[in-house]
Amino acid sequence: MIFDYANRVLKPGYTSCMGCGEALAMRLVAQACGNKCIFANATGCSEIFTSRYPTSSWNAPWIHSLFENSAAVASGVYYALKHKGKAGEVSVVASGGDGATADIGLQCLSGAMERGDDILYVCWDNEAYMNTGVQRSGLTPLDADTTTSPSGSASFGNDRPKKDLPMIMAAHNIPYVGIGSVGYFREIAPMVKRAMAIRGPKFLQIHVTCPLGWRTDPAKTVDMARLAFECGLYPLYEIIRGEMKPRRAPKEWIPVEQYLKPQGRFRHLFRKADETVALQMARIQALAAANIRKFYGDAAVPQFAKDAEAKIAEAAKATA
């Protein structure tokens, strides 16, 4: 059974948008953690849609923290439990969106991981500050159109590649780092269970489709997240006690266009077909190629991705 409907930790009635990947992931993570758990939740969509005053969907102790400090709040709860001799009995889970985690809360998160606090931190990565109207975060992908990285005649949108947050977390030498996806939602609960079986600091990042910010069909939430993995732009893996375990590769790697085209945030890349756009698309394809090579070796990189890398190298030579 993947879901115990009779004993839900996150109960129905929350007010997320239709097809919200963050809500699906949160429901599965909460259920896998169980209600012998104390949750600290940074502000952001997940906090807002589960706790609309005066109601709450939480069937477990839950604390609303500030935007930047859910990891510090979770650490405080852990030390209080430890002081009372209950640290092994009740687990502590902190969470936040990509903005809360990779940008504004990174210092609190780093501190908790460095101290070795026995908490699980979960980042809901929908790739922008969605709750306040789709602003760019450090986890927004290259060329995504957001309100603070708008595409237009002078710009292809967000001009920086996504920050590699999981590797920043791995650099803290913590015993568990995991990257999951709502595209493979059945794998989320087992990942949480593997993490929770380990004492010490644990970090889980889940790729969650946001139909509002990505401008995608709410019925395609799972499909979209799958395409992100299948094109190589969103690698999925676990690092357990230092051992890297990439998710098994898809049967075939697909070109990044198949993932980007159905999304309104990348529509500007498909409006016209000239050399500038082709080069930009090659840049994105090259990011996917680098990911595939990093986790599965050079032989796994498909020819079309190698061609994109060659195109970029050629363009760089021409401008040198």
Ligand SMILES: Cc1ncc(C[n+]2csc(CCOP(=O)(O)OP(=O)(O)O)c2C)c(N)n1
């Ligand atoms: C210090 C501070 N700055 C800004 C805000 C406003 N704010 C609340 S939620 C939010 C965006 C959250 O983005 P993210 O963490 O990615 O979560 P999402 O809504 O995308 O799930 C912002 C900017 C705040 N609450 N506190």
Ligand code: SF4
């Ligand atoms: S804006 Fe996005 S993340 Fe927020 S509730 Fe809607 S679909 Fe979910």
Ligand SMILES: [Mg+2]
């Ligand atoms: Mg976000």
